[in-house]
Amino acid sequence: xxxxxxxxxxxxxxxxxxxxxxxxxxxxxxxxxxxxxxxxxxxxxxxxxxxxxxxxxxxxxxxxxxxxxxxxxxxxxxxxxxxxxxxxxxxxxxxxxxxxxxxxxxxxxxxxxxxxxxxxxxxxxxxxxxxxxxxxxxxxxxxxxxxxxxxxxxxxxxxxxxxxxxxxxxxxxxxxxxxxxxxxxxxxxxxxxxxxxxxxxxxxxxxxxxxxxxxxxxxxxxxxxxxxxxxxxxxxxxxxxxxxxxxxxxxxxxxxxxxxxxxxxxxxxxxxxxxxxxxxxxxxxxxxxxxxxxxxxxxxxxxxxxxxxxxxxxxxxxxxxxxxxxxxxxxxxxxxxxxxxxxxxxxxxxxxxxxxxxxxxxxxxxxxxxxxxxxxxxxxxxxxxxxxxxxxxxxxxxxxxxxxxxxxxxxxxxxxxxxxxxxxxxxxxxxxxxxxxxxxxxxxxxxxxxxxxxxxxxxxxxxxxxxxxxxxxxxxxxxxxxxxxxxxxxxxxxxxxxxxxxxxxxxxxxxxxxxxxxxxxxxxxxxxxxxxxxxxxxxxxxxxxxxxxxxxxxxxxxxxxxxxxxxxxxxxxxxxxxxxxxxxxxxxxxxxxxxxxxxxxxxxxxxxxxxxxxxxxxxxxxxxxxxxxxxxxxxxxxxxxxxxxxxxxxxxxxxxxxxxxxxxxxxxxxxxxxxxxxxxxxxxxxxxxxxxxxxxxxxxxxxxxxxxxxx
Amino acid sequence: xxxxxxxxxxxxxxxxxxxxxxxxxxxxxxxxxxxxxxxxxxxxxxxxxxxxxxxxxxxxxxxxxxxxxxxxxxxxxxxxxxxxxxxxxxxxxxxxxxxxxxxxxxxxxxxxxxxxxxxxxxxxxxxxxxxxxxxxxxxxxxxxxxxxxxxxxxxxxxxxxxxxxxxxxxxxxxxxxxxxxxxxxxxxxxxxxxxxxxxxxxxxxxx
Numbered sequence: 001x002x003x004x005x006x007x008x009x010x011x012x013x014x015x016x017x018x019x020x021x022x023x024x025x026x027x028x029x030x031x032x033x034x035x036x037x038x039x040x041x042x043x044x045x046x047x048x049x050x051x052x053x054x055x056x057x058x059x060x061x062x063x064x065x066x067x068x069x070x071x072x073x074x075x076x077x078x079x080x081x082x083x084x085x086x087x088x089x090x091x092x093x094x095x096x097x098x099x100x101x102x103x104x105x106x107x108x109x110x111x112x113x114x115x116x117x118x119x120x121x122x123x124x125x126x127x128x129x130x131x132x133x134x135x136x137x138x139x140x141x142x143x144x145x146x147x148x149x150x151x152x153x154x155x156x157x158x159x160x161x162x163x164x165x166x167x168x169x170x171x172x173x174x175x176x177x178x179x180x181x182x183x184x185x186x187x188x189x190x191x192x193x194x195x196x197x198x199x200x201x202x203x204x205x206x207x208x209x210x211x212x213x214x215x216x217x218x219x220x221x222x223x224x225x226x227x228x229x230x231x232x233x234x235x236x237x238x239x240x241x242x243x244x245x246x247x248x249x250x251x252x253x254x255x256x257x258x259x260x261x262x263x264x265x266x267x268x269x270x271x272x273x274x275x276x277x278x279x280x281x282x283x284x285x286x287x288x289x290x291x292x293x294x295x296x297x298x299x300x301x302x303x304x305x306x307x308x309x310x311x312x313x314x315x316x317x318x319x320x321x322x323x324x325x326x327x328x329x330x331x332x333x334x335x336x337x338x339x340x341x342x343x344x345x346x347x348x349x350x351x352x353x354x355x356x357x358x359x360x361x362x363x364x365x366x367x368x369x370x371x372x373x374x375x376x377x378x379x380x381x382x383x384x385x386x387x388x389x390x391x392x393x394x395x396x397x398x399x400x401x402x403x404x405x406x407x408x409x410x411x412x413x414x415x416x417x418x419x420x421x422x423x424x425x426x427x428x429x430x431x432x433x434x435x436x437x438x439x440x441x442x443x444x445x446x447x448x449x450x451x452x453x454x455x456x457x458x459x460x461x462x463x464x465x466x467x468x469x470x471x472x473x474x475x476x477x478x479x480x481x482x483x484x485x486x487x488x489x490x491x492x493x494x495x496x497x498x499x500x501x502x503x504x505x506x507x508x509x510x511x512x513x514x515x516x517x518x519x520x521x522x523x524x525x526x527x528x529x530x531x532x533x534x535x536x537x538x539x540x541x542x543x544x545x546x547x548x549x550x551x552x553x554x555x556x557x558x559x560x561x562x563x564x565x566x567x568x569x570x571x572x573x574x575x576x577x578x579x580x581x582x583x584x585x586x587x588x589x590x591x592x593x594x595x596x597x598x599x600x601x602x603x604x605x606x607x608x609x610x611x612x613x614x615x616x617x618x619x620x621x622x623x624x625x626x627x628x629x630x631x632x633x634x635x636x637x638x639x640x641x642x643x644x645x646x647x648x649x650x651x652x653x654x655x656x657x658x659x660x661x662x663x664x665x666x667x668x669x670x671x672x673x674x675x676x677x678x679x680x681x682x683x684x685x686x687x688x689x690x691x692x693x694x695x696x697x698x699x700x701x702x703x704x705x706x707x708x709x710x711x
Numbered sequence: 712x713x714x715x716x717x718x719x720x721x722x723x724x725x726x727x728x729x730x731x732x733x734x735x736x737x738x739x740x741x742x743x744x745x746x747x748x749x750x751x752x753x754x755x756x757x758x759x760x761x762x763x764x765x766x767x768x769x770x771x772x773x774x775x776x777x778x779x780x781x782x783x784x785x786x787x788x789x790x791x792x793x794x795x796x797x798x799x800x801x802x803x804x805x806x807x808x809x810x811x812x813x814x815x816x817x818x819x820x821x822x823x824x825x826x827x828x829x830x831x832x833x834x835x836x837x838x839x840x841x842x843x844x845x846x847x848x849x850x851x852x853x854x855x856x857x858x859x860x861x862x863x864x865x866x867x868x869x870x871x872x873x874x875x876x877x878x879x880x881x882x883x884x885x886x887x888x889x890x891x892x893x894x895x896x897x898x899x900x901x902x903x904x905x906x907x908x909x910x911x912x913x914x915x916x917x918x
Binding site: 028034177227609 | 864
């Protein structure tokens, strides 16, 4: 392993390196799937269920088929099928212009037999509830866990809190909606897909269309946001390929904003009725939680609970609740923001019971110091940096309607890598091409591939051409679970070390040295003992004659690891007359092992924090309980933060080179919402046990606090 | 035609609360404009089939045959392969489609192509001169004010418009002018940094 280990004194790795594809993205030259225009291309449009639950009586495509410009129509479902949510796909059309495809889709006549629907968790769990499906029950008991002795734990408790906590459903709102451009050449399919997993998509196409995977090429050069929702071709990808086959022309099928909200995934809701005990000296003693949540029509909703802190005696049972809504998909740190919120609010309530400072209370109950658990350090250092000593006890005593408060919260994530393969060519003219079938979902993968190759070969980043986002390149897995960097970087390091060794062998006779005595740095290959004996990179490569050095390789253990920790602090103001929360500042302390590119890694922390501000204060998928329709399937009533809503954010990113690469996409988004909610509690003295912190809920909690307490 | 410049000094969120009143005012203005134009040219009906439409985009004439209902955004993206500006919300909320028409920012997803004939249309595709980026584009790259990059063209155009309108933009002016754009990756902190850096690069006052 030592052969491949990360350099001790890197010149590029861990420094801020500008995103390589920045110029293409800021100039509009970058071609996303949405931007691919093929010769003779036509446009696809899907027809979806307007009902949350119904049976299809008949589908009549004849009028659509005759509409101007229509080139293909298809039934995706058939008469007698049951649709289970608003937006469930039923049929599709393709026409020569987008406008005409929309017109034709409206002419598809579907007759329905509407069925009773269940549109929220509470309604679905009632004894006499409407059934979400004619074949499956509304609830399904999930895993149960029990550790220690619960009764003994509660006996040790000086205080016990019993409350219900919850978080809401949000959707991914990828700015580039899901979709594909599909083009057939005989029996070979090329699909431009906006996806987080090119190879997995190719497999999905092959399996669903029953064609050899060798006949499928998937391309994703640029991708406009996925956040966990873009791993498979999905119905729209398959339909697009089928329309293209029928029409004998390339088809572009991009979903519109409403479809994106309804049918491309969401973060499940989370509810828990929790009973928890704490001893008089501030040690957690017992946790008993019954949780439930909905992942929509037939999907799971589990999440970690209790989160992070150590309850020696605990029991937890989870129930999945099914409702008539689009299915959940992984969303940035699946399960963690929910479990974190439910636990962290409880932690502040327990701290107040034993009259302890929230930081001190957490230090007492967080895991011991470990490479993957830095809480004992981060809480203390963060508190100092944030000015935590200025925090007042629960409830801002200041006169006037604007109350200020501080909150803290912590999180963990796994990350880590495996399985990626890579290829490198060193050409006789000195150019270097690195190929890997991974994809850049906005995190900067293309850039860090070039950084690791350049570092290894002793070249500037600009001397390396990274090629990714295409199934013609060696296999790499989907970009999920914060695993891309930790999977891909080791593979790049391995192939570049091996390729350089081969180049050393070619160069060694010229420098009258042994290959093992050579090194590459600063665009030169030189003898380690006498650096003046050197060859410029280009001259060294000329020795290759006509034959490039080509090396394949893959991820190896020892260059990456798993487990990261983070702690966040928030300060907010709350207007107790309007219920409006404004965030003043946030501090995020985060580690991710070896930082590859400081600049793009920091961007991900900012991004995670801002995503969680949306989760805490703004976004909410609202389903009308009577009609089962989503009330806000757009971007004006589905609220997201704008420039004026974003506070001062301080990112404190810790480099831990000795741990290898781990990954950072997800962890920073986990605990922000909890820190904000605890800050709101600290400001107002009222406990809000459910997200989002919309003004009406803040006001209701303040009212309740005045009327006799929220505790 | 929607114009972001018409908005009062509210944040996007404040604006939404009063959107009922705001859109009413816009509707009245638009109707009056249309009426004036119709009266000048005599009553005539366009469409519903393709009609000739000529746009002036980034200084170049772009002749098109399109249905009158086609938006400026779709006309350029689907018929002229000018795909730099993006379609995201498709109803004038998120700003990814922001273009500059006769010096004012517009949501091109909510602007009909036939309505902007004879006007100077600037898109993100026309800002760089060959490989030489506009200072705003350079600043975005320098401070990493982008991630997936799908909102970026809209933010870049909005920032160019901001600095053309206020070469010495204050923090408040910058935030207000960029409030009509939404990013989902969470680049706001660095977008703001880029706007301030570009201001300095373009000769505006520091700070």
